[in-house]
Amino acid sequence: MMHPRILGYLAIIITLVPSMILMASTEETIDSSTVPHPLDKVAVIGASASAGWGLVLRYVDDEELVVTRLVTLNDVLKACILRENKRILLEGSGLFFWNPEGVGGEQARDAREQSPTLLIALDYLFWFGYGNKGPNGTVIPSGTQGHDARLELLEVGLAELDRFKCPILVGDFPDMSKAVGYMLGASQMPAPETLKALNRRLSEWAGTHPNVTIVPVAGMIESMKLNRPFMAGRQQWPRDSHERFIQRDNLHPTLDGLIVFTQESMSGFVEANPMIEEDDFDFDLESVRNRIYERNRPEGTSPNPYSDSE
Numbered sequence: 001m002m003h004p005r006i007l008g009y010l011a012i013i014i015t016l017v018p019s020m021i022l023m024a025s026t027e028e029t030i031d032s033s034t035v036p037h038p039l040d041k042v043a044v045i046g047a048s049a050s051a052g053w054g055l056v057l058r059y060v061d062d063e064e065l066v067v068t069r070l071v072t073l074n075d076v077l078k079a080c081i082l083r084e085n086k087r088i089l090l091e092g093s094g095l096f097f098w099n100p101e102g103v104g105g106e107q108a109r110d111a112r113e114q115s116p117t118l119l120i121a122l123d124y125l126f127w128f129g130y131g132n133k134g135p136n137g138t139v140i141p142s143g144t145q146g147h148d149a150r151l152e153l154l155e156v157g158l159a160e161l162d163r164f165k166c167p168i169l170v171g172d173f174p175d176m177s178k179a180v181g182y183m184l185g186a187s188q189m190p191a192p193e194t195l196k197a198l199n200r201r202l203s204e205w206a207g208t209h210p211n212v213t214i215v216p217v218a219g220m221i222e223s224m225k226l227n228r229p230f231m232a233g234r235q236q237w238p239r240d241s242h243e244r245f246i247q248r249d250n251l252h253p254t255l256d257g258l259i260v261f262t263q264e265s266m267s268g269f270v271e272a273n274p275m276i277e278e279d280d281f282d283f284d285l286e287s288v289r290n291r292i293y294e295r296n297r298p299e300g301t302s303p304n305p306y307s308d309s310e
Contacts, residue, residue, distance in 0.1 A: 036117045037083070037275060038117050038118045038166070038167050038269075038275055038276060039083045039117065039280060040086065040087065040117045041086075041087045041089065041115070041116050041118070042077060042081070042118045042120060043089045043111040043116035044074055044077070044088065044091050044092060045090060045108060045119065045120075045121050045124050046073070046093075046120075046121055046122055046124045046126075047094070047096035047097065047126055047127055048092065048093070048094040048096065048097070048123070049073070049123040049126075049252055049253055049258065050073040050091060050092025050123055051072055051073075051091060051093055052071050052072035052073065052075075052092075052258075054247050054249070054252050055070065055071045055254070055258065056068050056069070056070060056071070056306075057070075057071050057255075057293055057303070057305075058304050058306055059293075059297055059298055059302060059303055060301060060302060060304040061300050067298050069296045071296065072092065073092060073120070073122065073258060073262065075295070075296065076259055076262045077120065077262060078295070079259075079282070079288045079289075079295065080262050080281055080282055080288050081280060082282055083280045089111070089116065090107070090114070092123065093107065096126075097130075097131060098133075100128050100131040100133065100157065101133075101135055101136075101156050104124065104127070104128065104160060105156075105160060107124075108160035108161070108164075112164065116164075116166050118169070118269075119161075119164050119166055119167070119168045119169070120169050120265065121161065121168060121169065121170045121171070122170070122217070122261060122262070123171055124161070124170060124171070125154065125157045125158075125161075125171065126171070126173070128156060128158075129150055129153070129173045129194075129195070130173075130176070130184070130188050131188070132187045132188050134150075134152060135156055140153070140187075141187075142186060142187040143191050144191045146190070147190075147193070147197065150190055150198065151194070151197060151198065151201060154201060158201075158205050161212070162209075164211070165211065166211065167211050167212075167213070167269070168213070169213050169215055169265045169268070169269055170202075170214060170215065171217040172199050172202055172215070172216060172217055172218045173195055173198045173199050173202070173217075174218040174220075174222070175192075175195060175221065175222065175225070176189075176221070176250070177189055178225065178250040182249045182250050182251065183249040183250070183251040183252070202214065213265075213272045214268075215264060215268060216264070216268075220232050220261070220264065221246075224246065227239045227240060232260050232263070232264045233260045233262075233263025233266075233267060234263065234283040235260070235263075235283065235284075235285060237260075244256055244257070245257030245260060255289065256285060259285050259289060260285060263281070263285070266281045266283070267281075267283065293305070
């Protein structure tokens with residue numbers, strides 16, 4: 001027969017266990033509810049594409065006077081992300097090419113100070129591969145002679161991204177050789193083998209960082225160059241899409257292009273992050289474009305987008 005004192009201890013334990021389970025469940029609920037959503041505070045860092053190079057919204061008033069508004073990746077994100085109470089912080093810089101190490105480092109520091117829940121860096125690394133000014137201001141030789149220096153410069157950009165613990169969406173290195181003679185100098189264009197090495201190193205780095213999702217900008221650009229149909233942003237696009245998505249300088253995206261690149265990055269993010277839902281984003285290009293025009297529309301005007309012939 002069990003001792004009365006032992007029976008008393010068992011009775012106390014039986015009484016306390018349900019309360020302990022309830023307390024643990026409550027604590028777990030409280031902890032999970034305090035975890036920030038990845039879309040609560042989005043920070044943008046990057047170069048001229050993120051800064052909206054060449055992107056202008058056009059409107060016309062009752063007297064047929066044209067009114068324009070500039071647009072950046074921030075505007076595209078605000079229109080693509082449907083979640084309420086989101087905050088889009090910072091933006092890209094058209095001066096990134098001039099000093100990737102300095103401008104890129106300052107952008108990264110500013111972003112870290114905001115404690116973002118998501119970092120969007122679609123073209124942040126571009127000039128860490130295409131730049132002709134290496135670490136400490138050294139000049140990067142053109143062609144194959146600049147191979148090692150460009151890979152060294154890339155490490156500077158990766159080191160900046162390394163300091164972020166939040167999810168990161170980062171674009172890879174596209175072949176923008178068609179822009180040489182327009183917006184790119186021959187000395188800025190990495191050799192073909194260097195371009196492959198840059199993307200290979202980025203892939204290796206991302207493989208050791210679970211918080212990083214690579215946006216396949218290179219693949220989309222390649223499909224446009226080869227004039228073949230392709231999928232991007234969960235939409236099917238026909239051949240002959242290059243002029244629709246890339247400006248005449250053969251380097252910067254058009255408004256539709258920036259929308260599609262953004263939607264493609266969001267598509268990858270949905271697959272990579274279980275906290276993200278399909279309904280958090282708008283994957284319809286025309287819907288997003290219309291929302292951008294409406295949110296930036298000056299009072300008393302109506303949208304009057306540029307046509308392809310202008």
